[in-house]
Amino acid sequence: MSALAILQALAGYGLIVLGVGLVGVAALGLLRFPDAYSRLSAVTKAATLGVCLTLLGVLVLDPSWSNAVKVLLAVALQFLTSPVGGFALGRASYRSGSPLAPGSLYDELGGRQRAGQAPEPGQGGEDGARR
């Protein structure tokens, strides 16, 4: 086994262990965090990074051009789409009135888009129009 092969295996397995560990941390956050928003932050950030690191580890262990195209495209798409999905889920959960944890200090929106309250006529016109 050449030194390069050892280095490749070390880097690949290291990336995979790191990535799977991050997905496990996200699962722990999903289990333990107090409200929907902190759970959302755990899943969106930790699991995204975990999946990307795992895929990069797979690429390091099995390098070829076709694999590189697929994995790099998947990682780029993941980094582009995951924040959008997380933001949409967070906005939807706030608008559907999911409660904040008791220890929350700030609520910047101040319940303005909460359920059951029509948006005021002057502002949030696009929200009113869409519903």
Add this chain to the structure above:
Amino acid sequence: MIVIDIALGVLALALLPALWRIAVGPTDADRALSADHVFFVFLAVAGLLAIRLEDSVFLDVVLVGTLVGFLATITLARLVDRRRS
């Protein structure tokens, strides 16, 4: 190879909290979030299976799964928004 097997076991365990959240999660937002998490775990499992089974067709599965997961997340977010749980 043993590392891959252990990693697959850890990912299987990482699905259990999502199951718990879908069953008892206080709001619909938690359930949609758990579906998102299941998608992430599925992508990681498909990537690892490409190494474990030495078949790079699983990387195509990862690529398609990324796009389908994004669309599913957006759709679930709109559904949660409409439902006003």
